[in-house]
Amino acid sequence: MKYFKTAIVLCIICGLCAVLIAFINYFTAPIIEKNKIEAQNKACSEIYPGLTYEEVELNGADSAIEKKWVAKDGDTVKGYIYSLNGKNSYGNISLLVGINLDGSAEKVVLTENTQSFASKVKNHVKSTYNNGATADVDNVDVKCGATFGATLVKELVLIAVNDYKGGAN
Amino acid sequence: MENKPRKLYELTKGIIKENPLFVLLLGTCPSLATTTSLEGAIGMGFLFTFVLIGSNVVISLLRKIIPSQIKIPCYIVIIATFVTIVKMLSEAFLPELYSTLGVFISLIVVNCIVLGRAEAFASKNSVGASLLDGIGMGIGYTLALVIMALVREILGTGGLTFGEIFTFLPYVSFTPLEKFAMSIFTMPTGAFLVLGVILAILAYHANKKANLERVKAKIEKEKLAKQASEIKEA
Numbered sequence: 001m002k003y004f005k006t007a008i009v010l011c012i013i014c015g016l017c018a019v020l021i022a023f024i025n026y027f028t029a030p031i032i033e034k035n036k037i038e039a040q041n042k043a044c045s046e047i048y049p050g051l052t053y054e055e056v057e058l059n060g061a062d063s064a065i066e067k068k069w070v071a072k073d074g075d076t077v078k079g080y081i082y083s084l085n086g087k088n089s090y091g092n093i094s095l096l097v098g099i100n101l102d103g104s105a106e107k108v109v110l111t112e113n114t115q116s117f118a119s120k121v122k123n124h125v126k127s128t129y130n131n132g133a134t135a136d137v138d139n140v141d142v143k144c145g146a147t148f149g150a151t152l153v154k155e156l157v158l159i160a161v162n163d164y165k166g167g168a169n
Numbered sequence: 170m171e172n173k174p175r176k177l178y179e180l181t182k183g184i185i186k187e188n189p190l191f192v193l194l195l196g197t198c199p200s201l202a203t204t205t206s207l208e209g210a211i212g213m214g215f216l217f218t219f220v221l222i223g224s225n226v227v228i229s230l231l232r233k234i235i236p237s238q239i240k241i242p243c244y245i246v247i248i249a250t251f252v253t254i255v256k257m258l259s260e261a262f263l264p265e266l267y268s269t270l271g272v273f274i275s276l277i278v279v280n281c282i283v284l285g286r287a288e289a290f291a292s293k294n295s296v297g298a299s300l301l302d303g304i305g306m307g308i309g310y311t312l313a314l315v316i317m318a319l320v321r322e323i324l325g326t327g328g329l330t331f332g333e334i335f336t337f338l339p340y341v342s343f344t345p346l347e348k349f350a351m352s353i354f355t356m357p358t359g360a361f362l363v364l365g366v367i368l369a370i371l372a373y374h375a376n377k378k379a380n381l382e383r384v385k386a387k388i389e390k391e392k393l394a395k396q397a398s399e400i401k402e403a
Contacts, residue, residue, distance in 0.1 A: 005236065006236045006238055006239055009234060009235060009236060009239070009243070010239050010242065010243065010246075013231070013235075013243050013246055013247065014246055017246055017247065017249075017250035020250055020254070021250060021253050021254065021257075024253075024254050024257050024258065025257060027261075028257040028258060028260070028261040031261040031262070032257070032260050032261050035260070035261065035264050039264070090272075091271055091272045112268060113268055113271065114268070114271035114272050
């Protein structure tokens with residue numbers, strides 16, 4: 001009887017907590033989704049400003065690729081934007097990679113960065129990939145990659161480049 | 170009448186006398202990681218205070234219902250619930266703060282101040298006292314984070330920046346000392362240095378006060394002994 005009461009109390013507390021979380025989630029989930037879409041559109045326009053973005057279906061792509069858009073200027077294709085997500089011991093990284101038609105990386109934008117050294121990753125992306133990066137991204141220097149997620153960023157960029165080169169577009 | 174000073178004590182003890190970071194030395198890990206900017210520190214302090222107040226009140230409310238064998242799992246479930254709520258709310262309404270603090274929002278669950286206050290205070294005291302304790306400790310921790318962040322941001326970047334994380338504020342960057350900025354202070358090493366210096370200053374003041382009282386007591390004792398010997402001689 002004593003153990004039964006203990007189990008019941010724990011179950012009730014867990015149940016109440018679950019209801020409370022579900023209640024808050026009901027109100028915040030649409031706002032979070034809206035924020036993510038807004039951030040993604042803003043980021044897409046940072047890579048290819050003033051263009052329209054059409055989502056492309058993913059066929060047999062790497063699991064790190066979440067979405068893919070084709071950036072168009074009217075009917076002319078200007079490039080492709082990849083949304084990628086990766087994880088390491090320090091947290092998550094979501095980024096958008098713009099790939100030009102010649103296979104070079106146009107720009108990389110961080111959309112989610114929960115790394116312990118978040119600001120370092122941000123600075124690394126800014127200094128390494130946003131100064132006219134080329135297709136030769138595997139030769140980009142990684143400063144102390146093991147410590148702040150730069151290796152993960154590099155891997156994700158390479159996945160996007162390889163997907164484009166592999167003809168998945 | 171006795172109740173009022175006690176309430177005031179519960180509220181103010183966490184701010185200076187029992188400051189969780191500078192005196193009790195609890196919650197040092199997130200304090201080192203989230204104090205690179207003043208805005209980040211204020212945000213972390215605000216979220217932490219919300220979790221502390223919420224968990225303290227709920228644990229105090231349920232203190233007679235929770236069996237002693239499962240009190241720690243129950244406390245963790247309650248604290249984790251508040252952390253999840255804070256995480257969802259910050260992701261929805263303060264997305265910049267959410268992405269800046271990153272994993273450290275989730276890590277509030279294992280912050281020893283929250284679990285410590287639940288076990289040492291909320292589980293033994295009334296809801297009102299637990300609420301005041303939560304507010305006081307939350308303000309104390311936020312104040313400590315703000316002091317550390319102020320020192321680190323000014324020394325590390327040469328000034329202060331507002332509106333980067335709290336995007337509802339106008340963006341203002343005031344960095345007159347940018348030329349003399351020492352980037353080591355924005356790194357974990359700088360955080361350890363700042364915390365160490367602050368703790369040393371506090372220890373110096375505490376020792377100075379204790380020494381002064383010891384000297385005063387010694388003089389008083391000698392005075393009394395002298396008086397006693399004079400009386401004896403007379």
